[in-house]
Amino acid sequence: MKNIDQTNKKKFMRRAIQLSKEKMLSNKGGPFGAVIVQDEEIISEGFNQVTSLNDPTAHAEIIAIRNACRKLNSYHLIGTEIYCSCEPCPMCLSTIYWAHIEKVYYANSSKDAQHIGFDDKHIFNELTKDKSQREIPIIQILPEEGKAVFNAWIEKLDKTLY
């Protein structure tokens, strides 16, 4: 991954911010945009569409990541950077890790988002709690039957790891 110069960084972030504004004003969803950059070029874009698509996963970052993966024909985005108009929520940040994106730039902070009604701090807090203390109960059942499938995975010879 080349080192992206400061002028380009601003250009990429301004595109993410522009998406956050335009798409919010046209009622696609909340004010959030993102672009993914490889070799100093934008390879994909995304903007929040939670309310217009009825999809709680349709955050700007998730859309941009899915678009980039489609373009690169890969479930990994090694060698890319993501520019987000707002600091990623725990869902998006986890996805950034699964996708192996290498650097994250953001404009608005999570605290800024909280001030306008998007509270992901609550989710961060829940994730760090012991399972027994979480607000949404999480209960284990049939562990032996689940385990049998994991054993079948271990024994499978033609599996694709990720």
Place this chain on the structure above:
Amino acid sequence: MKNIDQTNKKKFMRRAIQLSKEKMLSNKGGPFGAVIVQDEEIISEGFNQVTSLNDPTAHAEIIAIRNACRKLNSYHLIGTEIYCSCEPCPMCLSTIYWAHIEKVYYANSSKDAQHIGFDDKHIFNELTKDKSQREIPIIQILPEEGKAVFNAWIEKLDKTLY
């Protein structure tokens, strides 16, 4: 939400486990399945398709959530429960919170998943770290330009909150 009796709980989890096995054996992805239940009926299903769709977000839970939202025409899943053949990763757990699912059942634990090569513990750890300590660098730029869009959101009269 009705209280789901023990027999049904086992039935729903067995379906999630069945999906995890069948779809893994047919090379759709990792050994993970999930179903979403409302009023003692399965309203959606999902299975891991990360490697077959080239989509790092295509975990069983995310697919099941997106399918359920499409079916109910809503970005919230209040009044539903999710049955996952494995404890949700941080991406999926965050999505469960965004979707307002009310209860989570799982068979295999995160530790079981780690033993077969799916390490989400690492992502949980990264999320709890201070930003400056994370493996993937996360850097703020152009906060003022981002903030201007958040102010526009506050002033927007016809917005849909979520």
